[in-house]
């Protein structure tokens with residue numbers, strides 16, 4: 001971004017705006033990413049958008065603590081209540097697409113004991129079916145009337161009192177996710193509870209996510225069934241993906257087979273293209289924890305909290321900063337769909353090798369699953385290149401682990417606080433050093449897969465492959481993996497939530 005101040009690592013006493021007031025020298029040196037190699041070789045001349053720092057979220061202000069503001073005299077909490085009510089209404093009006101047996105976004109139709117209630121078929125790997133879905137969604141956007149059930153009987157309005165809690169599924173920066181049984185519909189769903197911050201910017205972000213989820217209908221996007229307010233939380237009810245997120249899968253099972261990773265790549269690209277073509281949005285937070293799988297063999301993306309609308313753009317603000325972020329995003333250049341392509345490339349290396357690519361090969365941990373490559377070297381093996389950076393250890397993730405812990409292990413989010421310097425170091429590395437590659441000392445990856453990842457990770461976004469080009473690549477078109485194979489893989493995973 002032109003005119004940005006250069007970012008050098010300031011000392012705590014420098015008074016630079018790059019360092020939060022609470023940072024201390026010890027907190028800087030104790031950061032997990034603060035590798036020796038970095039201290040030896042400090043990149044110079046790097047410009048990182050100052051808004052990365054601005055993205056560090058202030059503490060949440062609960063609804064009850066909100067004050068009246070604005071000319072309307074309504075408190076932010078009241079505005080949120082009204083917005084949620086409007087969204088509930090629009091969800092129920094589009095309820096025909098959300099009944100349990102209504103296609104790609106159908107919820108998991110097993111009883112809590114695992115007995116299937118309504119069998120569904122797998123169709124997403126068929127590209128023509130994807131085109132039809134895009135077409136359908138486009139018509140929907142154009143105002144074509146939807147078929148199906150309306151909310152006459154209130155069936156489609158998901159209410160908290162209809163949900164029986166079965167198990168914890170995980171926790172993120174935004175809230176916790178629980179597996180629930182919808183007594184009224186007789187099916188399993190996932191409920192995410194987000195602590196409401198009454199600040200307008202946060203309210204806007206939550207509503208943006210809900211609106212996007214509400215508008216989406218794609219086999220590559222996690223289905224959405226409704227939202228409601230519960231005390232100081234917004235409850236979001238969505239499709240339960242019973243094999244969990246890919247970061248969990250990787251953590252429990254080690255590296256994912258490369259042919260499955262190819263299918264992950266295809267599903268994510270189709271999801272991104274759906275968002276872009278139909279809704280004019282870019283995801284902006286592609287990473288393994290936002291890619292979910294189920295035992296039907298489906299792979300879908302979720303988490304639109306930081307998705308940016310291309311029209312009426314908020315695209316130059318930094319939100320959702322993470323280590324999956326592309327070099328141009330780190331430097332404050334405008335977001336494009338190619339930034340998501342970069343994040344996909346980094347995610348694919350992580351899934352295929354079982355390790356985050358920016359990790360010092362000497363510091364691999366044994367907590368990455370038995371299949372992980374302890375001797376992994378995902379960077380160019382040329383010894384003259386700088387040593388890559390260490391990712392913090394990945395302890396076994398408990399479903400009840402608070403996000404604070406998860407942030408610490410992953411060290412990926414500036415929003416979590418406490419990792420600012422180390423992550424800035426990593427961001428500098430991403431900008432200044434060669435991109436990682438899909439290589440392994442232990443495994444031989446197909447050349448087509450390596451070329452695909454190389455296409456994702458060109459540091460110049462103009463030269464980076466587009467989703468269309470990637471979908472047409474040999475790795476994707478030449479895949480021999482069938483939907484049944486994918487289903488078999490998903491069913492074989494340890495820890496699927498319905499076993």
Ligand SMILES: Nc1ncnc2c1ncn2[C@@H]1O[C@H](COP(=O)(O)OP(=O)(O)OP(=O)(O)O)[C@@H](O)[C@H]1O
Nearest residue numbers: 169170171172173174175177190239240241245289
């Ligand atoms: N629809 C779902 N079905 C099954 N599991 C889910 C679902 N949504 C989320 N999860 C699980 O809950 C975890 C937390 O999800 P959440 O979206 O709150 O945060 P995250 O994506 O892990 O992290 P961040 O907040 O940094 O994006 C996920 O990692 C995943 O394991």
